Amino acid sequence: MAAAMRINPTRMELTRVKRKLVTAKRGHKLLKDKRDEMVRQFILLVRENHRLRTEVESALSGALRNFAMARSVTEPEMMEEALLYPARSVSVQMGIRSILSVRVPTLKTGEDNVQAMISYGLVETSAQLDGAIANLAELLPKLIRLAEVEKTCDLLADEIEKTRRRVNALEYVMIPQFIETIRFITMKLDENERGSLTRLMKVKAMIEQRAENG
Amino acid sequence: MADVRMGAVGERDAVLCFKAIGMQTISTETAEETTRALFTLVKQGVRVIFITENAAKAAAEALERYQTDPQVAIIPIPGSAGVSGYAMSRIKANVEKAIGADILFGNNDR
16 A cells, blocks of 8 residues: 655645646546557557568678679779769658657658669679669668668657556556545544544533533 | 768678768777767768667667667668677567567567
């Protein structure tokens, strides 16, 4: 049983604590709903995250293997030279959206990102290199989606944990404490009332006794 | 919506490939180099950074620092050594953190 708060057992405090209990109960219900909805969204996202990561990991391993092959058949200096200055710079549109007041990023890729642009002459480099770069460029939209989903999952998981703690703190600590305090104040006030009533009855009896005797 | 650049950090073999498609890359070998590279890229306005799993494992503290920042996404990817499972374990850790137990993928990979 939760311990009652250390406050004066007065009517004013009773009203105050009752009001706090109503707020805490409302907050608890809202936070519980928020947690449930966040978990629902999280499960959808984390499933997508898992699927995307499996796809990206296998595709990327393939692309990197091709790249390693290309490196093994090309002169290291030639390779450095070929890739020293890329033909374009890749960029994404980043925005912020809110999932139940959790700020998460949105990433949007441009159409032109998908096509690989080769920045080197074809004489000194191998075909595997072209293939590896083309594969990677094709994979880019998936990589960007993975980045978006994984970051969202990270942020949501953090927020769900925080919300769960808040819900539990309200449910198992604050609300029982308020209820216990209200019980304590009510009992104390009743006790006082009974005390004064008994006193009055006693005084009345004494007065009556004195009147009879006198 | 703002235009942001993308980058890659990690072993030389892996990041060279990303350089070819136009990302800003820094090749690193030690954890300190990786940490410094991440800070440098973020300072230069690179907001989506792919990091190889080995480098991410070594510089876990730097990753943690940006974990709660919605503006910076640092995503582990397999490096030239192949898939080590580090990134997948992070997803599972997230599920455990959010739901309390790994009820989604627990049986698939065991």
